[in-house]
Amino acid sequence: MGTSGTNRPERQRKTALRLNLLLLRGSRHWLRVALILLGIYVSLPFVAPTLMRLGLEGPGRLLYTLYSPFCHQFAFRTFFLYGEQPFYPRFNVPSDLTPFETYAVDSPEFKEAVMPYLPSGTSADELDLNAFSPALQFGSRAFLGDERMGYKMTLCARDIAIYIAMFIGGLIYSIPTVRRRLRPAPLYLYLLLGIAPIAIDGFSQLLGYPPFSLWEPRETTPYFRVLTGALFGFMNVWLGFPYLEASMRETRRQIEAKLARAGIET
Numbered sequence: 001m002g003t004s005g006t007n008r009p010e011r012q013r014k015t016a017l018r019l020n021l022l023l024l025r026g027s028r029h030w031l032r033v034a035l036i037l038l039g040i041y042v043s044l045p046f047v048a049p050t051l052m053r054l055g056l057e058g059p060g061r062l063l064y065t066l067y068s069p070f071c072h073q074f075a076f077r078t079f080f081l082y083g084e085q086p087f088y089p090r091f092n093v094p095s096d097l098t099p100f101e102t103y104a105v106d107s108p109e110f111k112e113a114v115m116p117y118l119p120s121g122t123s124a125d126e127l128d129l130n131a132f133s134p135a136l137q138f139g140s141r142a143f144l145g146d147e148r149m150g151y152k153m154t155l156c157a158r159d160i161a162i163y164i165a166m167f168i169g170g171l172i173y174s175i176p177t178v179r180r181r182l183r184p185a186p187l188y189l190y191l192l193l194g195i196a197p198i199a200i201d202g203f204s205q206l207l208g209y210p211p212f213s214l215w216e217p218r219e220t221t222p223y224f225r226v227l228t229g230a231l232f233g234f235m236n237v238w239l240g241f242p243y244l245e246a247s248m249r250e251t252r253r254q255i256e257a258k259l260a261r262a263g264i265e266t
Helices: 002-028 030-054 057-070 101-104 108-119 134-142 159-171 176-181 187-206 222-261
Strands: 150-152
Touching: 002 030, 002 222, 030 057, 030 150, 030 159, 030 222, 108 134, 159 176, 159 222, 187 222
Parallel strands: none
Antiparallel strands: none
């Protein structure tokens, strides 16, 4: 008992030392860790449709499931790979692309995906594809694609643009001269360029559909989804990363000073 009590402060000291060294390492390499995580997060949405195309449906469906809590995954707002078009917008989108409804009406895979969300006794052929109904929304979320349309990514067009922009912005921020000189974006600029476009676009769509129906329903073009998403992603980096760098720099300074007082070189 006496030996155990004597060793306890020593164990606590070693544990504290390990934690401090871990925090120090994290504060020195936080940007690298962030870029690795972002890189993985923006890569897997491309992997899932590729797996589906190769017939590896089990791993592919697992990726769609893992990303499902983070995105609505509506097929008509998401990029597709390996199909006739990269995007299948709804009929009311001003676009030269063939509408989603034109493909969905002939897709057995879509009809199978939408069946669980139809009223009892209703067939998929009776679904009004032009109405923004819960059946259309949930069905298009469950629909992963087919041989003709290809297979959708695990994140919608706007979300994938956000995270790709953050990854690219992080790479730019990792350039030493940029990292030293860049200051956080002014809040008004973040609101103007990052928040306002995506908020106006999103709410103008939402409020056009039931139960609000304040005006004629509208859908944004895929290009505008990408633009607003990319602006939001870049502005997140410009605003957030300099603050993170300052916080990590202060953490490094405090831990290095603490370890120096303990006679430990870092």
